[in-house]
Amino acid sequence: METLSLFLSVTPSIKYLKIIGCGSLRNQAFNGNQWKDFIEGKLRSLDKFQFYFQTQRNPQVDVENVSSIINSFSDSFWINSKQWFVACDFIRNLRQIRLYSIPICRTDFYLIPQWNLFSRSTLTSTTTMEQIQKLQVNLSSGMTDENLIHKISFPIRDLFDLSSPSIFPQVDELHFEFDDQWPMNLHELIAIDLSRIVKVSLNIYFDQDSRHQVVIDALNDVFQRMPNIHTVYNMNRTVNAKILCSIVPSHIQHLQTKVKEIHQMKIILQHFQCLSSVEFDFLACSPHFPKTIIKWLKKKQILFEFYCTQYSLQLWLDNN
Template identity: 30%
Template sequence: MISYAPTIISSSLKYITIKNSELRWSKLNRLFQCTPRLEYLSTTVTSVIDDNYISSSLSTLTKWNLETFSKFNTSNTNVFFQNMSNLCYLKVILHFQLIDGHQWKQIIRNYLPKLKIFRLKTNKTIRLDDNIEERANALINSFRDSFWIDEHKWFVRCLILSRFLRLFTHSYRLKYYETRCDSWKSTCPYDDYQKFQYDMVRTCFHEFLEKFALSHIHLPNIKYLDIKFPINDQFWSNIPSLNRLDLLRISSHADTFQSQLQALLNRAPHLRRLHISQDASLPLQRSLFIYTHRSIFLLDLHECYHYFNEEECLTLSRSPLGIQCEALFIQLNNRQSIISLVRNMINLRALNIYWNDDKVFQHSQQTNNNDRNQNEKKQVLDELVQWLKDELPSTYLISADPHYTHDISIWI
């Protein structure tokens, strides 16, 4: 958990996250004693060492995330939860271990009277000499009594894939690849595997839609969408809602699709990040300066394959998306274009530039000395960074990426 037990008491520390650690139960006492106002605890545990744990008061803790990649003695679990009477949220991920519904019911009923949200995912590979169907039935049946079904309405699902068994509460969101199974069980009488599987999909690429453009596929919870225009009515049948969409990548932008893209933006009220790419043979598409959306803060134009000149940068800064943009990725090869963006984009906080000096580029095409080319490009970037530091306020953080000889970042 931590390499040493804390010795200083903090009267202000309320949130603690600990990742990839060894858990010694006895060290929890010292941690809790030194954080008397702890409200949120998140722990990712790689190994558990069962030693003596003496229950201590932890009445301030209201939310706990626990993930463990190691088996542990479940008798310690009861002792551990004894003084968490104000816990309202509990998320548990157990790899390689199963704790059934009877044990969880005893813990929650006896020690966690205020628990409102319970999220559980547990996985285990079952031995070849063990009947996996019987194990799965016994496990899911332990979550079928009135405590789970009627009192709390905490339903669980159980999936079997070969010798692998996975059980999780309905409130737990899986990755799409985790939903594959040979057998499916659920404590909810109205559950449907196909609907559940589609509901779990968060990422969708246009290749998927082209391959599975069937009317029975509905993906209502997409957060990342890679789309290629034009789109047809079947698209809206497959993706009926964009209310959860956070990142949109357009891989075929052109002025002829302006109305379709704007219609898509209008149906994605929580969109935050927009990536636009276009065919390298096309000139800069002017519709880029017309689109409107109220919540986009990141605009990625790296793949427009166009070096914006100073006039285009000024137009971008005055466009609806440019005015509200806080993070911009763009290709430039003119120093004054950088200054134009920084001075005119009023909400800009981060600027990432793919830079290509024409003279260096042309020279690199004429020589086969890769080391020399890389050194020349690095020198050009270093000179540009210094020039920007001289031109811009000293409060700006400006740096060249040490791994990519084209990238410059400016934090405002």
């Protein structure tokens, strides 16, 4: 922060400042009073100030830090003179704090279940996250609590009620992380306009011995509400070809997924008839996989180009 302060000290005429970074609570970045003194003394022409700061994991961080931080951004300089508003979140399980200006200045955001979040803001009215385009959601059983989950205050119960405004109206890319022990329906934790989604990343862990049909059905329901989706990334090897085909709409155009057997690649290529590109990532060194699939595609008289290694195969398909 000292280096940044020295740099800003020689730019007194700056009118717009945007900062994104990490630091500790000892850093000036988390102290509104120090920012006020610096701006009044060195940046008198500053009209717009946007920032996003996040601490590293710290077991000593708690909710009291949030209240202290918010209080330092709550005087007349911030609220009345500049009308710069901030929000501060304490993520309980990660022991982290994130502090950001409102509206948020990032295009990506990590959505935390409300039971795991202590949040305060200097803005009294509800605000939407209109700048967010990419949303990451972790709903693994380690991130949720079946007893606490019903205490969520985030206004997202009516996700599919068109009369209910979306919290994230501009999101077009989703990243899901969860396992088959997740206790809720998927749509109850996401306040977005699903019709805008074009890309989805899946990181789902399925225990081979567990009953995961509930999660598959929930995911299928959510994907059916994404008519414009064209790209899917499957990041976990426990989601096999059969599960993937039962979840993801067949009209997608781009797919990246992990596979461990040749027949899984054939299932995927036969099911997703609209694919223009696909990348198969092998779970082990498998130099014979590409040769077998290339021979199979030629036999099917499918036009394609490819790039392969011992660990992956990329295909560009002509499905016209």
